[in-house]
Amino acid sequence: MDKTNHAHHKTGFASRLGFVLAAAGSAVGLGNIWRFPYLAAKYGGGIFLLVYLILTVTFGFTLMITEISIGRRTGKSVIDAYGLAHKKFKPLGYAATLVPMIVLPYYCVIGGWVIKYLTVFVSFQGEAAANNKDYFDMFVSSTPQTTLFLVIFVLLTAGVVLMGVQKGIEKMSKIMMPVLIIMTIGISIYSLTVEGALEGLKFYILPDFSKFSIETIIAAMGQLFYSLSIAMGIMITYGSYMPKSASIETSTRQIEIFDTGVAFLSGLMIVPAVVAFSGGPEGVNAGPGLMFQTLPKVFMSMPGGNIVGIVFFLLVSLAALTSSISLMETVVAAICEKTKLKRKMACVAVMIGTVAVGMLSVLGFSVWSDVTILGKGILDFFDFISNNAIMPLVAMFTCILVGYVIKTKYVEEEVESSGVFKSKKLYRVMVKFIAPVCLLVIFIWAVFMPAL
Numbered sequence: 001m002d003k004t005n006h007a008h009h010k011t012g013f014a015s016r017l018g019f020v021l022a023a024a025g026s027a028v029g030l031g032n033i034w035r036f037p038y039l040a041a042k043y044g045g046g047i048f049l050l051v052y053l054i055l056t057v058t059f060g061f062t063l064m065i066t067e068i069s070i071g072r073r074t075g076k077s078v079i080d081a082y083g084l085a086h087k088k089f090k091p092l093g094y095a096a097t098l099v100p101m102i103v104l105p106y107y108c109v110i111g112g113w114v115i116k117y118l119t120v121f122v123s124f125q126g127e128a129a130a131n132n133k134d135y136f137d138m139f140v141s142s143t144p145q146t147t148l149f150l151v152i153f154v155l156l157t158a159g160v161v162l163m164g165v166q167k168g169i170e171k172m173s174k175i176m177m178p179v180l181i182i183m184t185i186g187i188s189i190y191s192l193t194v195e196g197a198l199e200g201l202k203f204y205i206l207p208d209f210s211k212f213s214i215e216t217i218i219a220a221m222g223q224l225f226y227s228l229s230i231a232m233g234i235m236i237t238y239g240s241y242m243p244k245s246a247s248i249e250t251s252t253r254q255i256e257i258f259d260t261g262v263a264f265l266s267g268l269m270i271v272p273a274v275v276a277f278s279g280g281p282e283g284v285n286a287g288p289g290l291m292f293q294t295l296p297k298v299f300m301s302m303p304g305g306n307i308v309g310i311v312f313f314l315l316v317s318l319a320a321l322t323s324s325i326s327l328m329e330t331v332v333a334a335i336c337e338k339t340k341l342k343r344k345m346a347c348v349a350v351m352i353g354t355v356a357v358g359m360l361s362v363l364g365f366s367v368w369s370d371v372t373i374l375g376k377g378i379l380d381f382f383d384f385i386s387n388n389a390i391m392p393l394v395a396m397f398t399c400i401l402v403g404y405v406i407k408t409k410y411v412e413e414e415v416e417s418s419g420v421f422k423s424k425k426l427y428r429v430m431v432k433f434i435a436p437v438c439l440l441v442i443f444i445w446a447v448f449m450p451a452l
């Protein structure tokens with residue numbers, strides 16, 4: 001292995017498609033499935049979808065193309081990438097690395113829950129999970145069980161990362177992402193056939209202007225930002241593995257289409273069926289409540305519900321796995337760059353660290369269920385500081401770095417090295433003036449108005 005660590009010397013993705021699918025794999029995750037449908041239902045259906053779409057091609061586009069370009073131009077992972085872009089911004093690299101370190105452990109805890117539910121449906125016990133309203137609570141409060149599934153999920157993640165960028169991440173993404181799409185479309189179509197789904201579909205697609213407010217926009221911005229895996233160093237790390245000849249703009253657009261497409265399909269999968277089942281939009285909730293309580297009930301009320309459950313939890317497993325892979329890779333790459341550890345050793349270290357820190361969240365549902373920090377349980381606390389506090393700030397300072405310190409040409413040159421930059425004017429205005437303001441608003445809102 002060449003130790004110069006220069007972009008052209010390290011093994012990256014073999015193809016543009018591989019990069020796009022891996023990055024889309026990171027973007028498509030639990031957020032698309034358990035949060036997007038809920039927000040759409042809450043904030044006026046079609047009007048939310050429209051706002052989200054417009055923000056994706058402007059705001060989301062800007063943040064994503066910035067990170068990918070910094071990654072590819074420097075050829076470094078997070079810390080050194082910021083450091084190389086500008087010496088004074090190295091601390092921002094550390095802040096950005098902190099995010100995947102915080103997120104990975106609890107993301108794996110939830111990934112473990114998903115695997116557990118997959119096993120429940122695979123062994124045809126969906127009925128038990130659907131009919132007993134304490135099933136989920138009993139499961140999460142059983143430390144041996146949740147620990148076991150945490151370890152399984154971490155091992156699955158690490159297995160792919162250990163195989164390397166090309167033979168592990170790229171290869172697996174090329175298999176997992178198409179499968180995920182097919183299954184998502186399949187369930188969407190099926191769940192639209194249940195009685196009463198049409199009412200729910202209207203509710204999801206047609207705009208309800210009475211629910212539109214400034215809050216709609218802020219909610220859409222916050223969701224988008226999380227959904228595209230921005231401000232965690234992931235897109236910088238993956239960008240550093242991107243072939244030099246591949247078009248960054250086209251790739252960014254495709255990742256957006258993938259991410260938004262799956263989010264939209266998740267809504268189709270979930271909103272009409274839940275509305276039909278519970279007789280109204282109030283039934284559409286978010287997070288674990290939706291995924292592990294509401295949906296099992298809804299599935300089991302459908303013909304062939306257990307099979308639907310199997311397919312659904314399989315697709316969620318894939319979505320969660322490709323996201324956790326990107327998180328682990330980002331941490332592993334940062335460690336390799338900052339220490340003398342070999343990739344394999346770094347990976348083992350991260351694996352152990354992830355289980356150890358993940359245990360804090362696991363115990364937060366059992367022996368430490370009384371522990372609260374800032375009024376939140378342990379898992380929610382980790383989620384809060386990373387998503388609501390650090391991420392918007394990292395993204396905001398990244399915009400300031402590019403807009404005012406190293407200037408937009410830093411990104412433009414990299415984009416133009418492999419094609420025309422069609423949205424250059426839009427990009428300039430967004431990154432200098434609009435995006436940083438949006439991010440400040442998201443930060444203030446997310447930290448001080450926690451209900452969102």
Ligand code: PHE
Nearest residue numbers: 027029030031032227229323
């Ligand atoms: N983008 C992911 C989602 O929508 C979230 C995520 C990915 C979080 C990777 C962390 C790491 O669920």
